[in-house]
Amino acid sequence: MSTPHPVRRGRAVSDAGRLAALLLSPTFVVLGLVVGYPLVAALRESLYQSGQTVDADGFVVQGDQFVGLDNYAGIFNGPAAARFWNAFGNTTFFTVVTVAVEVLIGVAMALVMHQALRWRGIVRASILVPWAIPTAVSAILWRWIFQADGVANAIIGNQVLWTTEGWQAKFAVMIADTWKTAPFIGLLVLAGLQVIPRDVYEAARVDGASPARQFWSITLPLVRPVLVVAVLFRVLDSLRMFDLPFVLIGNRKESVETLTMLAWDEASNLRFGPAAAYATVLFLYVAVVALVFVKLLGADVIGEARDRTKQARAPRQPAPRVTPEVVPA
Amino acid sequence: MNWRVTLRYTGLAVILVYCLAPFYWMAASAFRRPSDQFSLSPFPSPLSITNFTAVFGNDVGFGRALVNSIVVAGIATVLTLIIGLSAAYALARLHFRFKNAVAAIIIATSMFPGISLVVPLLKLFTDINWINTYQSMIVPSMSFALPLAVWNLNAFFRQMPGELEEAAMIDGCTRLQAFRKIIIPLAAPGVFTTAIITFITAWNEFIIALSMVNDKSMQTATVAISRFTGAYGFDQPFGTQMAAGVIVTVPLVILVLVFQRRIIAGLTAGGVK
Helix, strand or coil, X not given: CCCCXXXXXXXXXXXXXXXXXXXXXXXXXXXXXXXXXHHHHHHHHCCXXXXXXECCCCCEECCCEECCCHHHHHHHHCCCHHHHHHHHHHHHHHXXXXXXXXXXXXXXXXXXXXXXXXXXXXXXXXXXXXXXXXXXXXXXXXXXXXXXXCHHHHHHCCCCCCCCCCHHHHHHHHHHHHHHHHHHHHHHHHHHHHCCCHHHHHHHHHCCCCHHHHHHHHHHHHHHHHHHHHHHHHHHHHHCCCHHHHHHCCCCCCCCCCHHHHHHHHHHCCCHHHHHHHHHHHHHHHHHHHHHHHHHCCCCCCHHHCCCCCCCCCCCCCCCCCCCCCCCC | CHHHHHHHHHHHHXXXXXHHHHHHHHHHHHCCCHHHCCCCCCXXXXXXXXXXXXXXXXXXXXXXXXXHHHHHHHHHHHHXXXXXXXXXXXXXXXXXXXXXXXXXXXXXXXXXXCHHHHHHHHHXXXXXXXXXXXXXXXXXXXXXXXXXXXXXXXXXXXXXXXXXXXXXXXXXXXXXXXXXXXXXXXXHHHHHHHHHHHHHHHHCCCHHHHHHCCCHHHCCHHHHHXXXXXXXXXXXXXXXXXXXXXXXXXXXXXXXXXXXXXHHHHHHHHHCC
């Protein structure tokens, strides 16, 4: 870990700062290497194109060529633009629909579990099962369920070719995704429900509030902070969706191709420049969405970790400002 | 009042079926004979373990994939805990400048899309000959495992009364000694829970393992399952895949059932105050 550092007593604040830097540095070195470096490298990579090209004098040039913003120009209005906008649309569509459905199901699950007196343990354990199943395995499981002669078609009494291109493939992905993650939202919301004091509801009942009114005026506002953070995490997770459509439907399937799948496909064909450009666009998309959640909806992602001792109202620092002694990169 | 109780239990039953039915179907399909693989009967009869023996057959080589997964997820978990422990403690207990920014950076790194790390790292690892190695999967896994672990541990440290270390420090311990001798032993349950959550997340990782390895003998279990090929060309070997899915999932499900209380506490610590 870290080498022990003699800590002097007395000048508590600067000592704490030095100790904090010492304790945090291993984490920041690792994050700098596995997150910071790749981000910068991707940005650089997105300005290059690899492989053989012919230069102005007709000579074949090997290796990476600096192409400026050509990769980005290609994304938005080159021959590959249609594929990009399709992937962008799929990603956004999956995120909006699945997260909305998951929130509805998740909140309903949490309300049911919160009411339960017995069975709670077994239900809470079973709700973790979809979470614990690897996404790739759940994709195969759903591929099996959605077989042409599989159990899904037997139940609905119809012959839908779920895993072929088209809307049915989109639905298959969204159903499988909802199954896996709605319980997780339920779990987070349940934890939020459990910290609401009971006497708030008793007071409301004494005042004659109906259960529906209690839900809208007490429950929802009080779980809102939890819900906003849960939704933020789910949205960001959904924007980078890869495993599920990749395994359930397949690579290079237009109707389910997400931005991550598109970037991955380019990279696996050694077109690192365009791949890095797609990845960078997705990164910016994710960053903008996260910023909107934090700024407009007040998603309090750092929550309890916030340092409250400094000032009564410390200004938020959304743009990561970095102390030079903490971060090496 | 009675109908409300009925409604309540119906709701619970719906949740149970929702969560467990697909999983049950995987297990039921795994225990069928290959000849009645496509049967839709709710119970497999006769029971058969042919699919399970096929999983470990030489042509599939799933045993090796399981070992790879255990190595990758295990080492990633241990490294993450060693590195993350001190950072979590600093975030939970010390007051220093830029603390909110540090917390924001750590949580923000966990939100990055994996692909923006995979593309450049794939190129880097190709250049330094890391493709088809354990480290090519372990190192990138820390990008999501480390923030997760720091966040969970931070929540556990926060729940412990600060008087403990203060007492130790009054008795002459330095803060580092107090951390080592008082906090670490007391935080053992939290460390253990974080280890389980980190391990499950690393075990379920897909895109890194898919990208960094093309040698079958180095594939992790999740990638191997998705790549199973059937004996008859285009037929997807669903029976074997379901059996492999059961093998990969059952240890996780047992962990989850045994430690559900702690895991839920850990998972909700990230999002709930």
